[in-house]
Amino acid sequence: MAKTIQAYFSTENDAESAKASLQSLSVDQDTVEAIPEDTDMTPIVPVAGSTNSGGGTFNFTEVVSPKHDRDSALSDKKHLTHVLHFSVKEEEYDRAIQVIKDHNGHMDKKDF
Template sequence: MKTIQAYFPTENDAESAKASLQSLSVKQDTVEVIPEDTDLAPIVPVAGSTNTGGGTFNFTEVVTPNHDRNSALSDKKHLTHVLHFSVKEEEYDRAIRVIEEHEGHMNRMDLE
């Protein structure tokens, strides 16, 4: 089993992803508010980040991270809920696709 934490902009997004995951062998699935002291720095959108070796940031974002106030960096402040769950190894890729479909975010290290 792999343990996953996926971050979402709203509770509804997280609950919707949780419901979609029910077609998989998911265990211990819970949705909760993201604690205020959570470090969201390593959290990236799942969309476009799978199978990229963590290459979700372009050179401009690394050199000038505040180049766009509406970029992914400022967007993280709008993440409010986290979905915790465990899934069988063989269903991991399908679980990631569900998170992507619901505009979820994950720790970039978990996507590599």
């Protein structure tokens, strides 16, 4: 069964680079699009800190309630400009997440 994934990136180049790296997997329907300005980015978190991808030191509380200025935390998410949509076979999901992580991607926290 295939899983549909949306990954968010700071630049179109990052999104396209991740898309190219995903070609080694069984990926379908892969597209890169600009993120509409009115998109709610509240649930989007860095993949580097996901428990599924097994990496890094990540404090989820820091994303939800950062110690630094809340406005700057929100503006950081506004720097995400492009989204990569794709479907991948369930058995290759972890490898796809690693590709997104390697390209500094972000995903909706509910998708982990």
